[in-house]
Amino acid sequence: MKIFACMNCDYHSVTSKYTCPKCQQGKLQETEVSPKGTVYSFTDIHVAPAEFAHIAPYTVALIQLDEAPVKVTARMDSEVTIGDAVELKGLEEGAFIYTKAN
Numbered sequence: 886m887k888i889f890a891c892m893n894c895d896y897h898s899v900t901s902k903y904t905c906p907k908c909q910q911g912k913l914q915e916t917e918v919s920p921k922g923t924v925y926s927f928t929d930i931h932v933a934p935a936e937f938a939h940i941a942p943y944t945v946a947l948i949q950l951d952e953a954p955v956k957v958t959a960r961m962d963s964e965v966t967i968g969d970a971v972e973l974k975g976l977e978e979g980a981f982i983y984t985k986a987n
């Protein structure tokens with residue numbers, strides 16, 4: 886998974902920006918890290934926006950990556966609890982889909 890790390894401070898992000906929003910001067914450099922992580926928090930979505938109604942109910946989790954100080958928002962393909970080890974399963978319509986690691 887690609888993330889962006891500031892070359893000037895400790896800022897990390899999954900989205901590219903022209904300059905670092907934290908220190909306002911660093912350039913962000915693309916870095917490849919393992920998408921494996923741990924569930925930091927999660928929400929069960931029962932009433933989904935129209936575009937996702939066909940897959941509801943589903944779980945959206947905030948995942949703390951193992952290799953970088955970054956949290957990723959992802960849709961889970963099964964139920965999870967905080968602290969579960971998870972890994973990237975794929976991308977769907979621009980969204981990260983994660984699954985429980987075994």
Ligand SMILES: [Zn+2]
Pocket residue numbers: 891892893894895896905906907908909910911
């Ligand atoms: Zn910075």
